[in-house]
Amino acid sequence: MAKKDYYKILGVSKDAKADDIKKAYRKLARKYHPDVNPNDKAAEDKFKEVQEAYDILSDEKKRKTFDRFGYYHDNLDADSPYASGASGGAGSPGFDFSGFSWDSGSTSSSSGSSFRDIFSDLFGGGGGSAGARPAPEPPRAMPKKGRDIEIPLALSFEEAFTGLTTNITVERSEQCSRCNGAGDTGGPVVQCTTCKGTGQVMKTGGRLQFSQECTDCGGTGRRRTPCSLCNGKGTTPKTEQVKIKIPAGVDTGSRVRVPKKGHGGRMGAEPGDLFILTNVGKHPFLTRKGDNVYVTVPISVSEAALGSRIEVPTVEGKAQLKIPPGTESGQKFRLRERGFPSLRNPKLRGDQFVEVKITLPRVISEETKEVLRQFEKLNPENPRKVMGLE
Numbered sequence: 001m002a003k004k005d006y007y008k009i010l011g012v013s014k015d016a017k018a019d020d021i022k023k024a025y026r027k028l029a030r031k032y033h034p035d036v037n038p039n040d041k042a043a044e045d046k047f048k049e050v051q052e053a054y055d056i057l058s059d060e061k062k063r064k065t066f067d068r069f070g071y072y073h074d075n076l077d078a079d080s081p082y083a084s085g086a087s088g089g090a091g092s093p094g095f096d097f098s099g100f101s102w103d104s105g106s107t108s109s110s111s112g113s114s115f116r117d118i119f120s121d122l123f124g125g126g127g128g129s130a131g132a133r134p135a136p137e138p139p140r141a142m143p144k145k146g147r148d149i150e151i152p153l154a155l156s157f158e159e160a161f162t163g164l165t166t167n168i169t170v171e172r173s174e175q176c177s178r179c180n181g182a183g184d185t186g187g188p189v190v191q192c193t194t195c196k197g198t199g200q201v202m203k204t205g206g207r208l209q210f211s212q213e214c215t216d217c218g219g220t221g222r223r224r225t226p227c228s229l230c231n232g233k234g235t236t237p238k239t240e241q242v243k244i245k246i247p248a249g250v251d252t253g254s255r256v257r258v259p260k261k262g263h264g265g266r267m268g269a270e271p272g273d274l275f276i277l278t279n280v281g282k283h284p285f286l287t288r289k290g291d292n293v294y295v296t297v298p299i300s301v302s303e304a305a306l307g308s309r310i311e312v313p314t315v316e317g318k319a320q321l322k323i324p325p326g327t328e329s330g331q332k333f334r335l336r337e338r339g340f341p342s343l344r345n346p347k348l349r350g351d352q353f354v355e356v357k358i359t360l361p362r363v364i365s366e367e368t369k370e371v372l373r374q375f376e377k378l379n380p381e382n383p384r385k386v387m388g389l390e
Contacts (some may be wrong), residue, residue, distance in 0.1 A: 003071045006053035014067070022180075025054040026268045029218050030143050058186060137171065143181075146173070146235075146263040146272035150255075153276050155246065159284040161315045161340055163248035170242045170274060171236035174264035181266035186266025187225035192217035198350040234266040244276055249291065249341040254278045285313045291340045298359045300324060301313035314338050321354055329358035 007014050010024045037043035056062045065153045149172060155164065175181040191197040195214035199221040202211055213219040215231070226232030232381045242261050250256065255275045260298065262272025281286075297312050307325035311318045314335065321333060332355045339350025362369070 004053070004341065006050070006056050006066060009049055009053040010057065012057075021054065021057050025058070027141070029054075030268060033143055064213070089328060106353040119220070122126045143267040143269040145269045146265040148272040148275060149262045150275045150277055151192040152279060153244075153246070154279050154281065155250070155298065156281050157286065157288075158315065160250050160278070161245070161248060163250075164246040165243070166239050166246075167243050168276075170240050170261065172238055172240060172261065172263050172271075172274075174238045175266060175268075175365065176227060176230035176234055176236050178229040179234065181264070181268065182225055183234040183266075184224035185227050189222050190225055191223055193224045195221060197221040235264045238264075242274065243275075244274075246276065246278065247343060248346065249343045250278045250280065251288070251340075252278065254343070283315070286315060286352075288340065291342055291348075293339045293350065293352040294355070295352065296355045296357060299319075299327070299356045301358060301360065304328070304356070304358045314352055327356060327358075329356065331356055 007016070010021060010028065012020055012024050016024075029047065032043045032047040032050060034040075034044050034047060048287075056066050073114065088282065089193060102144065149170065151170065155201070176183075179185050192199075192214060194216040195201050199214055199217060199219040200211040200213045214221070217223040223232075227234075230236050240261075242258060244256065244258055246256055255277055258274040258276065260271045263275035264271050285295055292363055295313060299308070299310065302308075303310065303323055304327045305325065307327070308323045310321055310323055312321045314337070319335060321335065323333075332353050335352040335354065337349040338352035342348040342350070364372075
């Protein structure tokens with residue numbers, strides 16, 4: 001049996017306390033975890049070695065056995081009356097065989113097992129056949145980053161333009177303070193209540209039913225006693241007021257990230273993130289496309305013909321726009337940097353585009369009609385002929 005120095009693997013001294021062993025394990029588990037080192041066989045092997053070392057040294061009885069004999073086996077007990085402090089070889093336990101008979105199975109009056117029985121117990125799994133294997137250990141919790149949270153937030157058109165700082169209520173979880181995200185406190189191994197000890201759970205997909213490996217016990221059917229505070233989940237619920245800052249320039253569908261305000265991680269891993277999904281309301285006059293803003297404004301015939309200065313709505317209030325003489329209906333004018341701030345570069349802003357529509361007066365008096373007739377005589381231009389339609 002190849003011997004391993006579990007203290008050396010975890011980088012702790014032989015008189016290290018349980019807390020020091022746990023701290024060393026967490027540090028190494030995070031460093032060599034497969035999620036952190038994908039497709040790295042060396043890191044994966046190191047992670048398994050660290051896991052094995054912690055499994056032995058975190059258990060008081062297993063650690064005592066390892067300290068006495070220099071290695072550990074499930075059926076090797078440091079407190080057994082058959083164990084001896086003397087070693088037949090470096091790090092291997094010694095036995096006194098004087099009172100045992102190999103063939104007859106009889107022993108001296110001071111012992112209740114034969115030479116064959118002891119080796120059967122030692123290597124065969126507690127009195128079973130020599131080829132039997134000990135029951136698998138329940139899986140230990142691994143460091144796992146917390147899940148992200150997404151929350152929708154409704155904003156007005158103006159709030160999306162200026163930005164917003166506010167507090168929102170978030171229903172999230174945090175790492176269990178009692179078991180530090182492990183889901184158990186290192187207690188005795190019990191039957192898994194999820195799969196009733198079978199290692200399999202039934203799943204339904206449409207009309208089909210099928211079994212799959214129980215995730216709570218890793219298919220072993222056994223697990224350590226769940227933590228009483230988190231019921232084995234490794235996290236506990238928490239309601240928190242989180243301050244969020246929505247930057248100027250967001251639009252419907254923008255995702256604003258709040259780091260580490262998602263669900264809590266396990267075994268020292270980082271929490272997930274909180275993402276705010278913005279939904280921007282409509283403006284009664286303005287329309288947004290990207291960082292630019294668009295508006296349609298009516299003007300009178302005289303304003304279009306003679307020119308004028310008019311007020312137009314913008315997201316920041318009213319602005320003056322110069323209408324040159326001879327303006328046509330549908331003509332567009334640009335107000336530079338009157339649009340939304342850019343999310344990528346807050347120093348940059350979009351523009352606002354104003355489209356004018358010429359409208360006729362609703363009621364035309366006889367006097368107005370006469371003026372128009374005189375205007376037509378003085379300006380006998382046919383716009384359709386100019387366009388080549390006649």
